[in-house]
Amino acid sequence: MTIRVVFADDQPLIRAGLRVLCADTDDLAVVGEAGTGTEAVGLVRETRPDVVVMDIRMPGMDGIEAARAITADGGTTRVLMLTTFDDDEYVYASLRAGASGFLVKDMALEDILAAIRVVAAGDGLIAPSVTRRLIEEFAARPSPAAPPAARRAPGGITEREREVLTLVGRGLSNGEIAADLSISVATAKTHVARLLTKLDARDRVHLVILAYEAGLVAPRE
Structure with a gap:
């Protein structure tokens, strides 16, 4: 199956490099490019790609707002953030x-392509350089918008599933x-x-968020 990809980055050189790299693969096809978050949202709605690789800092609507708009549409397009920061x-x-x-641009290009495949397959992926800090962030600071009741262990799951969620x-x-x-x-x-x-979770990354917000994993456990 060919994975249809959109690249959104305000630097044409970055987009060109990724496009050329994808051209050498049999399973990735670039169906569009965008230089702003607004363009990315419109392009995704038009082309319905499997994955959009999104820069964060772009003029006008940034990548985070664009990601929110894309996922709010309820489509199947998955967003992979790729940034210098x-x-x-x-x-x-x-x-x-x-x-x-979430990936950083200093990763090997082959690793970026591999990440696109992972995300397209329905899993989540975070650059190794930020994973540990991210885990500590979730553990130390639950979402301030979530009331205490929302941070209790989720209901409707078995004890074994609760154990699995904790390990995830x-x-x-x-x-x-x-x-x-x-x-097994x-x-x-x-x-x-x-x-x-x-739990109506998008992917494994979303399960990680839910596990931390539910208090199943303690800081530096």
Whole structure:
């Protein structure tokens, strides 16, 4: 299956480099480019790509606002933030806006392409350089907009699913969850899939957010 991609960045050179890189692959096709957040939103609504790779700092509507508008449309397009700035506030705001991943531009180009594939497949991905800080951010500062009741452990899930959600919040993979709970990888994957459905979560990154906001993972646990 060909993954349809839109690149949104106010630097033409960045867009050109990513476009050329995608041209050498068999499974990625660039269906549009945008230089502003407003253009990105319009282009996504027009072309309905699988993934939009979005810069944060753009003139007018920035990437975070554009991501919020795109995910609010209720379509299947997933947003992957790609930026020079790995500031904690940008990471938190991007995921809050509905982004499924957050990458920095100093990553290897092949890693960026791999991230596009991961996000298109329905998973979430965060650059290793910011993952630990992000986890500490969620652990230390629940969303101020969420009332205490919203931060309790989610209802409607089994005790085993609660255990799995806790491990997802710690950043464990399906294989690591399976080893920790002495279950098969397939069973761990099934539990994660059920959590996504029951909690109406977009992806694994969204589950991490829910785990921290529910208080299932303590700071520096």
